[in-house]
Amino acid sequence: MDTFQSTLKLQNIGFRQVTALAGHERIVRVAFILLDHFSLTTLSTAMDALATGNLINGDTVYRISTYSLQGGLVESDVGVPLSSQRLAAEGFSHDAVIVVGGQRVRLSSSPLLRRVLKKTATAKGIVAGCWNAAFYLADAGLLEGQDFACHSDSRALISEYFPQLKGCTRDFVFGQRRATCANAHSALDMTLALMQELGSRSDASLVGEIKRVHQPKPSDALRSEDVRPAAIPKPLNIALSLMEKHIEEPLEIDEIASHVGVSRRQLERRFARYLNAAPNRYYLELRLTRARQLIVQSDRSLTDVALATGFVSYPHFYKRFKDLFGLPPMTFRDYYYANDCGAGRYALAANF
Structure with missing residues (x-):
């Protein structure tokens, strides 16, 4: 048994053999430019998506830095100050630049920010704006001939400054290596679109897992319906629910089949058809x-983990x-906790 067979592999693909690519990943440099009174929720949403991408370890490592026009502490919309580097056009080189606006950000032209965005675009980098930061992409001449998204409160003002541009009501827009989003919620979808564009091809299947992590269903527990096909027979749904409820003390497959009211052979056929694995393999x-x-998420002893997941002996687990x-x-x-899950794979800027 050397890999996942069932549909659960989509939840685990990024965690398999986590050191296999160490030192061989593609490094993607992402810069966040924080405007005064930027939306902290928007920043944390976008940054956490990148950090989660690092955590589940695809072929790409996102190195994150924060900048502002003046450098030092920048006050967010909720009064929480964050540290930043001072923005300078000289020596500035990133694969993606995301300008973070917000409800309380006052929009005014910035020659320095305009130069930085143009330089990034000329170098084929992605330029993005969150909330009302589409204003700065427009000011740099980077939205000609394409739609842009921004918060509804700012759409009229941006249209007044740039009447030739076309704002839209969509939450986010991404095309021609330009991206804009309207609010904190849509910052996740925009960031995932950027990651699909910038990351290695083999990372594509991880994007859905990142979204599952950040937009979970109501239950905090592992729910096999998160990975179930859309149309699945009721007996199979019942069987999966029984497995979920009996992780610590696993049921026998014959017992599950009896509860469901089908033969073991019928249950095996349905598991193979819909979940790509035999019942005992899926259960494992x-x-x-x-x-x-x-x-990853608790400090429980490994023996406790083994017992809590139905293994009678630690060597077997x-x-x-x-x-x-x-x-x-x-x-x-x-x-994850001593080597790379900290400063290594999260790769956050030291000043953040």
């Missing part, structure tokens, strides 16, 4: 997915976990 992968979550994730449980935890 479900339990190991829960184990991965507990290892150790082998199964290593088979699927490519690392022993302790090494897996150390990697």
